[in-house]
Amino acid sequence: MKAVVLRATGGPEALQLADVPVPQVGDGHSLVRVRAAGVNFADVLVRQGRYPEQPELPTVLGSEVAGEVDGRRVVGLPRHGGGGYAEYVAVPDEWLLPLPDSASFAEGAAFPLTFLTAWIPLTRQARVRPGTTVLVLAAAGGVGSAAVQVARALGARVVAAAGAEDKLDLPRELGAEEAYTYDGLADVRADVVVDPVGGEHFAGVLRLVRPLGVVLALGSAAGPWPGLDPALLVGRNVGVQGFYLGRLMRLDPGVVRAAFEELLPLWERGALRPVVGTELPLARAGEAHALIEQRRHRGKVVLVP
Numbered sequence: 143m144k145a146v147v148l149r150a151t152g153g154p155e156a157l158q159l160a161d162v163p164v165p166q167v168g169d170g171h172s173l174v175r176v177r178a179a180g181v182n183f184a185d186v187l188v189r190q191g192r193y194p195e196q197p198e199l200p201t202v203l204g205s206e207v208a209g210e211v212d213g214r215r216v217v218g219l220p221r222h223g224g225g226g227y228a229e230y231v232a233v234p235d236e237w238l239l240p241l242p243d244s245a246s247f248a249e250g251a252a253f254p255l256t257f258l259t260a261w262i263p264l265t266r267q268a269r270v271r272p273g274t275t276v277l278v279l280a281a282a283g284g285v286g287s288a289a290v291q292v293a294r295a296l297g298a299r300v301v302a303a304a305g306a307e308d309k310l311d312l313p314r315e316l317g318a319e320e321a322y323t324y325d326g327l328a329d330v331r332a333d334v335v336v337d338p339v340g341g342e343h344f345a346g347v348l349r350l351v352r353p354l355g356v357v358l359a360l361g362s363a364a365g366p367w368p369g370l371d372p373a374l375l376v377g378r379n380v381g382v383q384g385f386y387l388g389r390l391m392r393l394d395p396g397v398v399r400a401a402f403e404e405l406l407p408l409w410e411r412g413a414l415r416p417v418v419g420t421e422l423p424l425a426r427a428g429e430a431h432a433l434i435e436q437r438r439h440r441g442k443v444v445l446v447p
């Protein structure tokens with residue numbers, strides 16, 4: 143079968159299409175015929191050699207797919223390093239989830255990781271309610287575009303932020319009432335901040351949280367988080383909650399599956415819809431990574447075998 147193989151960390155050109163054996167399927171796993179594979183920022187970090195849990199090389203990246211098993215349309219979350227950028231991937235049966243009839247395969251590959259990463263913190267850690275103001279950073283990206291929709295679906299008022307003016311239309315279309323570039327946030331105040339960006343932005347948004355509010359720290363695309371003194375949180379009556387889906391899938395899979403069950407009806411009736419900004423064939427996986435690395439994409443980038 144064809145697969146995108148990463149033999150050594152490096153630039154986007156390190157991703158090479160190759161012929162490899164179809165994966166062996168162990169007990170409790172199914173072989174998925176991949177119709178679309180989601181590309182995530184974490185994949186970019188692995189390719190660059192910057193991910194905290196680097197897989198052994200060579201490897202095939204890709205930790206979410208949509209495809210078919212015995213004619214059944216599924217969403218699949220391959221574990222342990224991925225394997226999704228391929229024609230076939232072995233997926234643990236517990237992470238084979240239904241793909242709604244209304245969704246395309248590309249949408250299926252764009253849905254699970256971003257929407258779970260938005261839904262679980264916004265329902266379990268921040269407890270968003272009608273009237274809550276939620277500020278979403280990187281709001282035109284994968285997690286961000288999901289978080290705007292989830293916050294709206296929960297009745298929140300959404301303020302979006304992104305790195306460039308021309309990224310603000312998408313979150314506005316998804317229901318954000320206000321949208322700013324990062325340098326325009328000084329007067330914004332929010333109860334909840336969804337932060338997939340980290341770095342210096344994290345320190346900046348702490349100042350925008352209202353008393354009794356919370357920053358949801360989801361990622362550090364812009365670089366490592368600065369040190370955090372609890373005295374600052376105490377003094378401002380604010381909290382920080384961290385969220386890492388991969389570890390939750392290992393330690394408390396029932397919560398993740400329950401969250402997916404909650405998301406399904408919203409997805410089926412169109413209240414939530416993943417934004418597929420770009421579809422590329424497997425052979426162009428390097429371009430897919432370059433788009434994300436250079437912050438030129440919108441929504442999700444999806445590979446189609």
Ligand SMILES: NC(=O)c1ccc[n+]([C@@H]2O[C@H](COP(=O)([O-])OP(=O)(O)OC[C@H]3O[C@@H](n4cnc5c(N)ncnc54)[C@H](OP(=O)(O)O)[C@@H]3O)[C@@H](O)[C@H]2O)c1
Nearest residue numbers: 182183283284285304305338360361362363364385386387
């Ligand atoms: N905690 C979890 O379980 C979990 C799960 C999935 C993803 N994540 C994290 O959430 C973040 C978003 O993931 P994603 O796959 O949806 O990616 P994404 O948001 O589609 O892409 C990353 C975005 O980060 C922003 N960014 C800011 N500074 C950047 C920089 N120096 N380099 C690159 N991007 C920068 C860019 O948006 P602007 O140009 O608008 O700033 C870019 O579009 C990542 O940090 C990822 O690791 C965490």
